[in-house]
Amino acid sequence: MNRALQRIARGTGIVFAGTVISMALGFLTRALIARSLDRSHYGVFSLTLTVLNIGLTFALLGLANGLPRELSRYYKKEPERIPELVSTALILVAISSFMIGAVTVFTAPFISGILNEALLPPALRLAAVSIPFIGLSRVFISVSRGAGRVRENVYYQNIVVPSIFLILTVIAVLTDRGLTGILLAYVISQAAGFLILTFETLRLKFLPKRPVFRGGLAKELLLFSFPLMLTGILGYIMNWTDTLMIGYYYDSDTVGLYNAxxxxxxxxxxxxxxxxxxxxxIATVFFARNQLEEMKRIYQIMTRWIFLLTFPLFLFMFAFPEVMIATFFGTKYVGAATALRILAAGFMFHTFLGLNGMSLTVIGETNANLVGNFFAAVANIGLNIVLIPLYGINGAAAATAVSFIVANVFRSGWLYRKTGIHPFSVSYVKQIMAASAVLGLLLIAETPSSGIWGVLVVLSLSFAFYLVLLLVMKSVEMEDIELLEAVGKKFGVNLDRVIKLLARFI
Structure with missing residues (x-):
């Protein structure tokens, strides 16, 4: 179990580093686009990507999430059939991606009419070209993930593609190409990423020498992954209905404001x-061996670490939303500060309960994810219909936050009923109490913000106080010590003093 935790932690560190780089590049690109376009054109860009992502969910057939689990099983059961499995998945997604791309092109005027945006059809037609490239690239990443590799996701998906998009966006802005130039930059960057990943997958010999399609494997993949596709669709409804319905009730300018x-x-x-x-x-291996207690322990420890690392970012968003928005998008978007605070609460609750959805996938309960997302999506749509006309973007934010709470409560309840797995160890409860105390003090104090640097100082002091509270409450566990030792050995860093200090508070 400790080796599994260390492996997940190392993978998490690598994937997180790649994700941070990707997020940073994405934020730079988004900020550049938001600042170079007026709010209505930025709203069209946001609507275009929203529709595109919904189409991609259909195109992927759930294989982006189902394939890693199936590959893990085949590596144990029939490793010689892995190339056939990968080739079959790629052919399925290639066909569906081209179909969804064509449907998006032909239905662009209809979608534009629903969302009351005349500029949307040409934007959608141009962006739809990228659907096959993105769909096939995500299958390549899933194949790499199923093999326990993170390199392809980090290097190519998180760094190369966003870097190309940022560079091409800068060129489009400097040459005054407007929204069309930015969307063209997006398409070119996705095509480049697909070509690079294709060569890498061939080099790793994940593919057979010639394309192979096996009907039996296709049926097996689709039966397992189809509920995941529906779950993904409902997930996008939870994520993107707010943007689409703001476009329906208001205009692209309001969409642009909300998308800050x-x-x-x-x-x-x-x-x-x-x-x-x-x-x-990794958890699939424990479940296959019927080691549910070990899986539960891994789940609880991972949830504690995830909460600890996420809490500072949540403090920033919840306590100082105006400063965060103004820093990244400019003062013309500060009107979205309350919406950011509401959304932050919803997404933090999603993090608070841990990897419940992925654990349900591991134990084969994909229908539970589907049912949970269905209830959440229905709640989201209903609340958006009621709240957006009354409260605008704040109503949309509340609808999304509630939908995530509903989905996560359902998933965690189902997971506990089937396996007895839950995140609430004694140490985690102490972490939550300490976090609540710090957040409460920060809000009661009503600390005036003095720009980004003043806020960062306040946040640093608050998080330091949080860490002290964790030590005083003795929320450190032996697995934390063992992980630090492993990290120190891995990177050649002497952490003996830190380890000795933490050992006093177990």
Missing amino acids: AAPVARLLPIFLNSAGFLYVP
Whole structure:
């Protein structure tokens, strides 16, 4: 179990580093786009990517999440059939991606009419070209993930593609190409990423010498992954209905304002998603051996670490939303500060309960994810219909936050009923109490902000106080010590003093 934790932690560190770089590049690109376009054109850009992501969910057929788990099984059962499995998955996604791309092109005027945005059809037609490239690239990443590798996700998906997009966006802005130039930059960057990943996958010999399609494997993949596709669709409804319905009730200018808050709030699950990258294939091995107690312990420890790392970012968003938005997007978007605070609470709750959805996938309960997302999506749509006309973007934020709470409560309840797994160890409860105390003090104090640097000083002191509280409450566990020792040995860093200090508070 400790070796598994260390492997997940190393993978989490690598994936997190790549994700941070990707997020930084994405934020730079988004900020550049937001500052160079007016709010209505930025809203069109946001709507285009929203529709594109919904189409991609259909195109992937759930294989992006189902394939890593199936590959883990085949590596144990029939490793010689891995190339056939990968080739079959790629053919399935290639066909569906081209179909979804064509449907997006032909239905662009209809989508534009629903969202009341005349500039949307040409933007959608141009962006739809990227759907096959993105779909096939994500299959390559899933193959790498199923093999327990993180390199392809980090180097190519997180660094190369966002870097190319940023560079091409800078060129488009400098040459005054407007929204069309930015969307063209997006398409070219995705095509370049697909070509690079294709060569890398061939080099690693994950593919057969010639394309192979096996009907039996396709059926097996689709039966397992189809609920995941529906779950993904409902997940996108939870994530993107707010943007689409703001476009329906208001205009692209309001969409642009809201999309200064939404991308920032979606940063919060960064550690959760990074940890989940290797958690699924590793936890699958424990489940296959019927080692549920070990799996539960891994789940609890990972949840504690994820919460600890996410808490400072949540403090920033919740206590100082105006400063965060103004720093990244400019003062013209500060009106989205309350929406950011509401969204941050919803996404933090998602992080608070840990890797529940991925654990349900590990134990084969994909239908539970589907049912949970269905209830959450219905709640999201209903609340958006009621709240957006009354409260605008703040109503949309509240609808999204509630939908994430509903989904996570359902998933965690189902997971506990089936396996007895839950995140609430004694140490984790202490962490939550300490975090609540720090957040409460920060809000009661009503600390005036003096720009980004003053806020960072306040946040640093608050987090330091939080760490002291954790030590005083003795929330350190032996696995924390063992992990630090492993990290120190791995990177050649002497952590003896830190380890001795922490050992006093076990």
